[in-house]
Amino acid sequence: MSSSLGTMESNPTLFFTPEAEAIKKEICEAGKKLWLRQYVDGNGGNISYRIGPNEVICTPTLISKYDITPDDLCMVDLDGNQIAGTQKRTSEIFLHLEIFKAAPEVKAAVHCHPPHATAHAIVHRAPEYLTIPEFEVFVGKVPVLPYATPGTAAFAKTVAPYAKKHNAALLANHGVICWGDTVTHAEWYAEVLETYCWTVLIARQLGGPMHYFTPEQEVGLMDIRRRYSIPDHRLDAAGNQDCDCAGGALDSTVRESDKIELTDAQFEKLVKAVSDSVLKAIRNK
């Protein structure tokens, strides 16, 4: 069997190689982690690995990531045509395929719905970065992709512009997608992103103010990131500053988002409270 990607043929026999068997096990183990960490409900979430130039092993549709076994997995070409496996491939594979097409160095992708990161995706707000070393080193600034119906070509294409310089994205009103050199690493990034979103939320609930790394501190973290060979939106291949995100690296320990915005009613209430206490202090003199 073969399928076309331009002139590119696919090789279904790759699905049965020792490498494929190891990858299938790794995908199933990652699936169990996602379910145990409550990042996927029902049959939600999907995992993929690009094993050849036009061959991608992926999870099937309608099976819980907890129950999945190597025999359930599928293989598709870069157009999404199924070329091996008895179960039907996930309909969200197109999102993964856009990453693999845009960034050939990427081998694996994990999509899931972890609650705190997904909550950020509902309000279309990426977590603030530059507050915790592990997040800077392993994930960094995360784009929020515009909402499109899951499984459609329009949805899949939203990720392509970020595939090369990021390794995670929030999918508006949906969940997250993370990618990397191995399935295990892509799953790690989902863990780091979810825990980070949760932690930032708690810090905010403590009332702040939030404290951010200085540019000098950020440089130190970027050095570590480079040593791990994790691509970053802030650096080009030579390690020079090259940011594709609005705002870029921050040069202040207080951000615009930390400034309190008051409604007119709140402002009036505040003015009244201040003048009341001033009058009280004068009367008590």
Ligand SMILES: [Zn+2]
């Ligand atoms: Zn989903």
